[in-house]
Amino acid sequence: MNPQSMLSNLVAFASVVGTPNGGLIDFIRDFLAGHGVPSVIVGGPEGDRFNLFATLGPVNVPGYILSAHTDVVPATEPAWKGDPFHLRAIDDRLIGRGAVDMKGFVAAVLSAVPQLVCMDLERPIHIALSYDEEAGCRGVPHLIEKLPTLCAPPVGCIVGEPSGLVPVLRHKGKAALRIAAKGLSGHSSRPDLGQNAIHALLPTLGAVAREAERQGQEGPMDAHFAPPYSTLQIGRIAGGEALNIIPDTAIAEIEARAIAGVDPLELLNPALRLVENDERLSAQVIASYPGLSMTEDHPLARFIEGLSGNAPLAAVSYGTEAGLYQQAGIPAIVCGPGDIARAHKPEEYITTAELHGAQTMVLRLGRALSAGKTAFASGRV
Template sequence: MLAAEILERLVAFPTVVGTPNTALMDHVAQYLTQHGARVTRIVGPEGDRENLFATIGDPSVPGYILSGHVDVVPAQEPGWLADPFVLRRAGDRLIGRGACDMKGFDAAVLAAVPALAAMALTAPVHIALSYDEEAGCRGVPHLLARLPELCAAPLGCIVGEPSGLEPVLAHKGKAALRLVARGVTGHSSRPDLGHNAIHALTPALAAAVRLATDLAGGPRDARFAPDHSTVQVGTVAGGQALNIIPGHAEACIEARAIPGVDPTQILAPLSALDGIEADWLSDYPALALDADHPLAALVAGISGHAPRQAVSYGTEAGLFQKAGVPSIVCGPGDIARAHKPEEYLTEAELAGATEMVLALGRQLC
């Protein structure tokens, strides 16, 4: 089956982050099983979402993981010209939600499966598909916890996020925190009889702003823009009406950290503030692969592109690295198209990704 046909089918499953993905995984598992892959499905604690891990070749031999996520961001922007979950062609563009981020890579990997299955592989190729990456990489940790029983310690992992098929050696880590203040409602004419939750939250917001200012002073890593860790308050909500004392207020705050800095430690002071409830939403570590690591040379060879030092966005590669698997980012498309209406991947980019996967197989023969 052509990669574009597989992509068309994957896009048709509206696997928006935080929603069930069983139907898509049924489809993928059936396809992989038909081609002789060993398939394990790992249901998350939510019960309606799952990861999938498949192996082509001998799982007792160290091999390589091709990793992608199957969830997509919502597609409610008014800029879509047609149904975002029906792949359509415009010239060489394949347009649909997730076409670039990152069902295109998933489709390229799946399209290569029949050829990989026919190769005399001396080391296996594993396929790891995860859920809820767009919510802060919530799904893949459940897969990684099972990895030692699924295969021998892998030699490396290629995470196929959009990078123009340029191997990426590093990205920042991220942590997200929700802070909640609770008050006592009442009429605004008698603030002395209530407790204003928004007022109670403002010290936490001020502390977050101070953190952001302090981080601008370093430490620094010149591979990134900006070259330091960052903090931002992303959302603030609270109150019902101007003449009602707000009884609830909350803010969501994120930290993005350069390699060597733990993003959860950046936000830790905010999570310990008196009178504020803290709820960790997600976190994943930074990625840092040495430029002289064999995985960097391998992926440069099969992709046809020299490694890029770093990108600003985050991926699941940091979690694979933390689990002991050397990791790199390399996938088709441009991250600038992600999370936007009329998201697309070109047919040439899709073909290039498929060829990269086949080149990996040839390297292992």
């Protein structure tokens, strides 16, 4: 099947992060069912967002997961030259929201299904599609929790986030925190009669800034990453109605990105301790996922190097669900089509060559797992 046609269908669903995705999931489920592949739908607590899991080949032997997210970031930028949710082809560029991040990989996988179902797979290929990855991998934990009931323990997971089809061995973990402050409004000429919510936030913001500086100076360090240490930043603050009104509410959103082996939530502890001791403040963790760390000589790294034709890259700066799969005991690696630098921008695109290259890699995986490939008989990759 032509992956461009599939990508056009997928882009047409405006599956923006944080919004219902039932229409897109129904389309994919129906497509798979049309080729004799049943799907399991794993819903989340939101009630209107769903993960999808499907297996090609035997379910009761270890196989490989092809993992991707179906959500996209909003497409409200004025620089779009056409409808972001209508795929446009200009020369070799296929333009649309999610074309590269990451419906291109989903299209490559799904368009390979008609050929994969004709192969005599001795090991299964699992398709795992999740929701709200762009909000901090919120959907996939519900799917990972169900995996023991859906298939034999997988040998490995390939996350198709854009990497130029270069296998990626490491990425940082991330945690995001929202701190809210409550105060008492009044006229700014009498601050003694009110309680300034923005002022209430200042100790926690200072703690974050100091911890960010300490991490940069003291580490721990990991030279695989740029920068080679864990980072924190205050990414958003909001509060107040007018200069002469005491603000009665305020919020701050804080992000921590941790080198592999460091819990990103622990980086936020200095701020959380202050919240616990101040009745004006409350905190909500809005995202959290661990980093990924795989050695260059891991069997999965060597296997994906062979499938992709590219030597592994030590690390990238963005994050994926790969760390969550690894945390669950499933070796994981990132390898997908296109350039991450095009993501989250107007006129986002993937090239036709990149799209077909990803489909070729998926078909190579199918042939590697087909009958007669004795290299996989022992359960090693």
